[in-house]
């Protein structure tokens with residue numbers, strides 16, 4: 600069972616959540632109203648009742664609703680509420696896929712709360728989100744992600760904000776909708792469908808597959824989704840899957856010993872980025888490119904998920920030991936952290952010791968000093984041997 604959770608009128612709702620005196624009032628988020636070109640970015644539901652719409656000139660909104668309150672946009676505010684929203688959703692299921700600042704998929708399969716039924720669980724999610732963020736969400740529920748998204752769009756029109764759709768509900772609930780409402784179809788494809796006389800999702804579901812030939816593989820896929828024969832899939836997980844740094848040398852490096860300072864420096868840079876971006880690495884990759892532009896890669900797991908430069912360095916040294924002699928003379932080295940997970944999301948070390956904790960605190964202090972005084976304020980020991988400087992950047996791609 601999948602849910603698509605979507606905040607109603609996100610920007611306006613955040614403004615009202617932050618400033619309770621604005622709640623229940625017709626409200627728009629927009630640029631400077633004295634500027635003729637300013638448009639409405641989001642209108643609260645109260646403003647929409649006056650006919651105010653997104654992308655309408657602010658002056659038009661003021662004409663339709665003279666009492667409308669105008670609030671300037673505040674990206675930091677939306678990001679803060681977005682973080683609260685997703686943290687709240689993650690308490691219900693570990694599989695949360697944000698698709699935008701105010702919208703995300705939840706895989707509810709195996710959720711303990713599902714025993715009471717999907718609608719009861721969605722009501723609980725909706726209530727909890729409101730208690731913690733003062734935001735109202737709409738929730739679409741279905742066996743697959745695509746139908747959950749369609750259900751969420753329809754749920755916005757309901758007072759309880761929740762709609763469960765089963766495949767057998769589709770002819771009655773989804774088929775009358777215009778092809779423009781089909782999730783995943785853009786305006787160009789919708790226009791092309793209309794040109795073929797396919798105006799509704801029901802037309803698409805019941806059309807002869809041969810009529811969709813000009814859409815290539817997308818044709819049968821759209822038809823199967825419309826017929827409830829395909830579920831769609833979750834969007835790719837956001838955030839990086841790996842994180843890497845590399846260095847190209849001004850002159851080729853002869854052997855492992857001469858390469859070592861660059862390896863230490865790169866492990867330090869990768870570790871710093873992991874800490875800054877809040878990820879923990881589970882494995883490490885090392886890449887060398889020899890003077891003939893042949894690449895050699897080795898990869899291995901870390902003993903435990905880590906962000907510490909010394910753990911990455913030890914793993915990189917052992918990978919370096921497995922490199923063939925033909926990797927030298929070497930013109931480029933790259934270090935990549937793989938298997939990234941959010942810091943704090945992985946199980947803690949089995950036998951946490953004082954020393955490990957002190958080392959983590961030390962690295963946090965190093966990061967803080969670098970943030971303030973620049974990346975070279977603290978240099979890793981062993982990275983400072985005389986080594987050839989970088990090639991000019993024009994040559995560094997190799």
Ligand SMILES: [Mg+2]
Nearest residue numbers: 605606607701
């Ligand atoms: Mg929304």
